[in-house]
Amino acid sequence: MAAVAAVLLLLSSLTITLSTTIYSGTISPNFTASHFLFIENSGDFLRSVNRNYTAAIKNPQPSSSSFYLVVYHSASHTVVWTANRNTPISSSGQFRLSATGISIHDDSEDSVWSTPEFSSTVASLQLLDSGNIILLDRFNTTLWQSFDFPTDTIVSGQRFLVGKSLIAYSSPSDYSDGEYTFMLTSTTGMLQWQGLTYYELSMDSRSIQNSAQFVSYLMVNGSGFNLIGESGSEIVTKVLMPPVVSDSDYRILKISNDGYLVVLRYTNNNWVTDFASPVDRCRSPSRCGKLGLCSSGGCSCPPGYHIDPKTNFGCSLSDNSLSLPESCNGDETRPPEDYVYVPIGKGLMYFSIYFTNPARNNVGLSTCEALCSSNCSCLGFYYGNRSESCYLIGNHLGSIILSSNKEEDDKLGFIKAISLSSSSNNQNGTTASDFPVIGLVLLPVSGVLLISIVAIWMCIRTQKNRKKNKMKPIPKKFVDDSYSDDTEKFLIAGLPVRFKHEDLVHATMNFSTPIGSGGFGKVYKGVLRDKTVVAVKKITALGSQGMKEFFTEIAIIGNIHHVNLVKLKGFCTHVRDRFLVYEYMSRGSLDRTLFGTGPALEWKDRFEIAVGTARGLAYLHSGCEQKIIHCDVKPENILLNDDLQVKISDFGLAKLLSPEQSGLFTTMRGTRGYLAPEWLTNEAISDKTDVYSYGMVLLELIQGRKNCGHAPILSFENPTPSTECPSSGSSGLLNPPRARSIYFPLQALEMHEEGRYLDLVDPRLSGRVTKHEAEKLVKVALCCLHENPSLRPTMANVVTMLEGTLPVVEPRLDLLGFLRFYGRRFTEPSMVATVTGVETPSGVMAPATESSSMSVFLDSVSYTLSQQVSGPR
Ligand SMILES: *[C@@H]1O[C@H](CO)[C@@H](O)[C@H](O)[C@H]1NC(C)=O
Ligand SMILES: *[C@@H]1O[C@H](CO)[C@@H](O)[C@H](O)[C@H]1NC(C)=O
Ligand SMILES: *[C@@H]1O[C@H](CO)[C@@H](O)[C@H](O)[C@H]1NC(C)=O
Ligand SMILES: *[C@@H]1O[C@H](CO)[C@@H](O)[C@H](O)[C@H]1NC(C)=O
Ligand SMILES: *[C@@H]1O[C@H](CO)[C@@H](O)[C@H](O)[C@H]1NC(C)=O
Ligand SMILES: *[C@@H]1O[C@H](CO)[C@@H](O)[C@H](O)[C@H]1NC(C)=O
8 A cells, every 4th residue: 555655656756846957046945856856967956057066965875875965066076065964865855945944854754954943934045156055035135054054074265163063974975973073163273083182273384373363264265274363354374275276176175084184176177185184194093993003004903902803993902801891881880900901002102192181190100090990981091100190091992103202202001901800800910000011911812923023122122221221320339429419319211321520521631622602601522432522511500400300301301302403412410510411513503604704505505404493493392292492592503514414402401490590581591683572571482482583593594694793884983892793703704794784684574575585695695596595585584583473483384384385474564563673773873782780690691691691681671662762553
């Protein structure tokens, strides 16, 4: 009976409405469509006026029996919007447009999806050429638009409003809500998995902060995508991409079903990926399934785990007497002794550790373990040995990743397991505290190869450590005065080699060959007994902070490894003196090579130095576990080896000053010409302070001499050289004096405004630099000098701009006007004040920098004055 009815119904609809017409632009109530009714057109029933987009009732794949109301991009057949993503219908299920809105009905006539109720009746539905479906009343007022309810994609020109999310499809053949989300907050965009963040746009080196406003929406267009501020016009964050050239090129932003935020461009009938994040593919949290170990080589299981036989995706414990807890149903509690914690292994990390705060700080491993045992939704934890911090892993287990910085990461992960035979608990003894044993006990059945690789690796490590230990003096043997400071009290992990004072005296021939002096003291050349040449920095300007703080900082500095950072080989304490032993750099510091009397540095070398310095600083700011602000970026601290490779020195030393000192110190610190405005305005010092100084260094690389220049006219009238610029070699003599002495950053700004970039380049390189090359460096430098720190690029941004992976951003003139005040200082000789009656914190400043610091202080006073005189800008 029912079958006959169905056939009749089918026949009637066949005869009555089977349609070959596709509507154009607009449809009006009452309108009905189903895949079946429009089968001749594969379910398409409406096209936008210029046919850019098509609305259809479609299934994701020909074999699928799930049908959805979709809008797709006509040329590429890419679905950009889905109405009933979680409630698919069959091929005869219906889309209906009535006076009350859109509804979608399954075979039993029930509505499975509909637009909300409206106050007025719907007069028409339009599919626009932008891809937007709008419902209009009879006055053409928009009642509803699909752009306000994005699914997993936004198209060029669509406003993605703050607070909204894109939710990935479960799979390419299933449009239902998947596990990954892209959320837009008032400050940034972030990717989340099961509610846990694993990527933030603001931390991406390709995103450029342009304003401090709150975000109101995100929009994709021909030049990339932008987060637009509340004012509706100002760009807060921009991500630039290759410009769209052809009219038919088309760009979308979407979250892929495997958790990547991608921007795709359709060009020449092909999709090109312009942007994909996270860049490290392993940072998508479930790429290798539960507890799978993701690396560039693919997926594997950590030692002690094997591939989950049930799912063949992800890993489970190799020890059959243990099982992972079932999902937590809230009230389930077991006695803590039922749980055992299986280590994940050294150097293996979990994504959420990078984005969440520890559940507790300053606790022991056992406390952390107890915290996890008492919490049913805790599935494991990470414990930071050095920082004594405890991070809980909750709710879901994702993949394991390799630590990006093995040397620094001392966090160990443990997965909660339930012992199936509680009585054998003690025999198993699988508790967190005896980690080294576990790797042996839990020999996996499979993955033997992996184990042996790990074993070899550990073996190499131990050998290395042994070697190190050989060089390391064994403390108790040397009871000389350098050990009278009770350092043995402090057990600090990762402390570099400790040298004996007598060894350093011998190596430096009693400190007889000074090779430089910096903000903290003199530097001497030395040769160790094993013939290694080193630079020994004798620190005399230290605060009276405790030994423990000193050692902590040394341990941090000693554990930083990057090709563009000078390696700390060791240290020594002797009475009140501290010595730092660095690798020796044959070419000395950049100021000598750049401003010295030797042949001029070629442009290519200058560019490489600029990139190397940027990379080194970017690493300090975001590559290591603890952000390090250099605070004193200048050519004197940029060392070069024989191949002109950059090695930045003196990083991490700023922290050796005690807080009381740094208050005063910060106002006076740094070297003339490198000081960012925030030193003078009591604003917080941040990594962007280094960016400013870097911009100054970049300008000096361009012109081949000091920014503050030698002022020929001034010195003519005033035979005593001004203290403005620590006179560095013969820079003023090398270059023909310019007619008018001018503050170089200001000159750079003026020449930029006039597009005369080549006028800024070192005249010795004349003819060997193109305007394009010069323009790039000048623009990057000016962006670094923006007055508002948050609107300077990050060092990572700078690297990408220099390398060319990102287009160079236009400097903002409104943020550079302050240079005119700084600049005025150089054309008004009367402003050169005499150094009297300025109190200095005793013992803070090294003699070598005292005079320059003093003039900086005076400059700051005059800058403040000039600001007051001219009133608020
Ligand atoms: C649409 O259908 C409803 C009920 O089926 C009817 O009341 C209404 O008049 C129809 N509207 C038009 C424009 O045909
Ligand atoms: C609504 O828009 C359509 C097409 O754009 C137009 O023809 C019609 O006159 C408009 N109606 C009103 C009331 O403005
Ligand atoms: C993209 O949008 C931004 C911000 O609205 C704008 O400045 C830029 O010129 C646009 N680019 C193109 C190619 O339309
Ligand atoms: C529609 O597509 C054409 C060519 O493909 C393009 O020039 C036009 O800008 C598109 N219209 C909209 C509103 O996107
Ligand atoms: C943690 O640090 C302590 C000393 O601070 C050390 O004895 C212990 O071996 C370290 N544990 C691990 C697993 O590295
Ligand atoms: C239990 O652990 C989860 C996951 O880390 C955490 O979100 C939650 O706050 C914890 N609950 C308690 C009571 O500590």
